[in-house]
Amino acid sequence: MIFVSDTYNSSGNNSGEIADVDPDVPAGPLTLPLDQWHRARGGRMVDFAGYWMPVQFEGIIAEHLWTRENAGFFDVSHMGQLYLSGEDVEAALEAVLPIDLSTLPVGGVRYSLLLNEEGGILDDLMVTRWRTGFYLVVNGATKWDDIGHLREHLPDAVTINHLEDSALFALQGPKAFEALEQLVTGEHPLSALTFMRGGQFKLGGVDAWISRSGYTGEDGFEIAVPAENAAELADLICAQSQVKPIGLGARDSLRLEAGLPLYGHDMTETVDPVSADLLFGVNKRRRNEGCFIGADKVLPLIGAGAPTRRVGLAIEGRMAAREGAKVLSGETEVGTVTSGGFSPSLERPIAMAYVPADLAAPGTPLSIDVRGRKLAASVVPMPFVPHRYHRKGAA
Template identity: 70%
Template sequence: MTDHDDAEYEVPLEVLTLPLDGWHRARGGRMVEFAGYWMPVQFEGILAEHEWTRTSAGLFDVSHMGQLFVSGEGVEAALEAVLPIDLSTLKPFAPRYSMLLDEQGGVLDDLMVTRWTSGFYLVVNGATKWDDMAHLRENLPDEVNLTHLEDSALLALQGPKAAAALERIATGETPISELTFMKGGEFKIAGIDAWISRSGYTGEDGFELAIPGEDAAEIADLICAQPEVKPIGLGARDSLRLEAGLPLYGHDLSPDHSPIDGQLLFAVNKRRRTEGGFLGAKRVLRELAEGTPQKLVGLSLEGRQAAREGAEVYQGNQKVGVLTSGGFSPTLGHPIAMAYVASALAAAGTALEIDVRGKRLAAVVTAMPFVPHRYHR
């Protein structure tokens, strides 16, 4: 399974720092604790950073994410036993969204998986990575190796001008501009090896870069030296992903919910919907056939007052759901939210109300994304 003992997967007790901690502080980053690390929530301000990313290009430090490499004899079959993905259709260097499920079909985490030459590269959420590694260790056979790429940093360059900025400094067999959405490859930046994919979690065109942690500051300096780029914090990352209708693990996804009521059927690939053979398949296949009591939906609110996670959703006097994410949309100029509501009320256009400290806010079920994706396909 791995060459390391269980101690490697124990959750650290102290708040940790990322390779760019000093870099963020030197640029005025307001640091907060997030997923066990000190991370910048903002630099110039969340609204300004949100709008800059929508119109130009923003650099996000997502090095708290877990980068894993899974390899060894029988690795493909072993991963298919724990992921509801069809790896036979996964082309080399093309990331794909998937998730870890528990035996009851609840979502333990969502992740990206990429076929590399000698194995599979997984990027998992920072807050769950230690549990994810323990779960994989428990469920992968001894012949399969699990390596935590803990010395690797991860950056995300997002926005409509990201490609122009990155192409000036990154060289590879395929030019940056020729990568399409969810395609990647090996590049060099100032002679430093970088794995780059055209992907991200903002709904905008953009790239994710896995680089050596010891070189992260040099590469971040080079990227931010481009006139289109500014450093962006966690606050704008959250407002961008909410506008893009992208679920956040620990909020919109959890072990209490499955890929089906979470409206993520695409993450259960076609062959797996009939064959099963993965952890949690019994529930997933049953819900595919019978439906679910609740569904994750988008909500658009009237006025300017935002509703936050945990607010209750009503139809008349009947409670019909709970918000999992919520905030003000800078792009749309009104509040938006995600919530699990009764499936009978999940159709776009359904009028509901959200209780915020005893005040009812009018809301309507809205198809997601709230703001159209602008991926380069």
């Protein structure tokens, strides 16, 4: 038996190409503020996006189901946290991103895309309006390239601060609110936050920026805290009976069930937002006005439609299809799986793939070649498992 390298070893095709490599820094994974904390709790550490990260603690399925039923604590400190400020930062950011900042209130969080001139996706990110600027969270494997891209395209009057002294956690699941509520104080109660809204709080007496957002499809929070307090705050959160630490393995299976694409796998710099079914990352006003990087390529696709589409596939049987597996219609190769695996919640294999637009309708029968075996599959709507976000105005 050979232990096949899996998707946790890297994210994206840019990992390793870190700009401005310091020759005095040893090659190999870097450590994050909770490194010892994870090891002490039995986390199995792997190299992910250039950092040592826990892939699992007690087991991926147990951690996955715990998060769906209780609350899972995720360390995502490898992600890039940036703060953009300066004169006319709002207009400058709109020139780079297809985002409508005019409708984003202070504390509001919005999903956006970093595009190249060809309309390809360089990264996906979250943008939050703070009182004096914008807080961006970008993928770990792409953060150095993102900073370079932003620096190149933003005027000198805009300052980019890379918040490297900040750790980032996610607390996800139906019991995330009850676990966190008793630990925080602030100008407003935690219940004031609805999905995609954030605010400044004290967590265990320490300053924390908390938003109601995440990458699992569940209600939950993302929590930025000073790196020097990361271990004590991780202890505090995980001391709650509803909470267990969760590794990258379950993070991947949870986001797959939620239909959420992973950068470097389900979208890359050769894929446009229309094909990737991420048009919600191109805000309505910007579809009319354009004037963002890549607009010339993306806007025509909105009307005409993209030739290929990212779709969800439900697979018959128990054998999983993974990234790279070919998708067939009859005997003809028509597409490729970009993410796939066994769904712990549904107890069956699921996948995301790119297929021609005329084969993208739910119910379309397809098959997937896995090591010479043809697995029957059909296109299904995503998410595979319904989202349970705490939306404003919802009961």
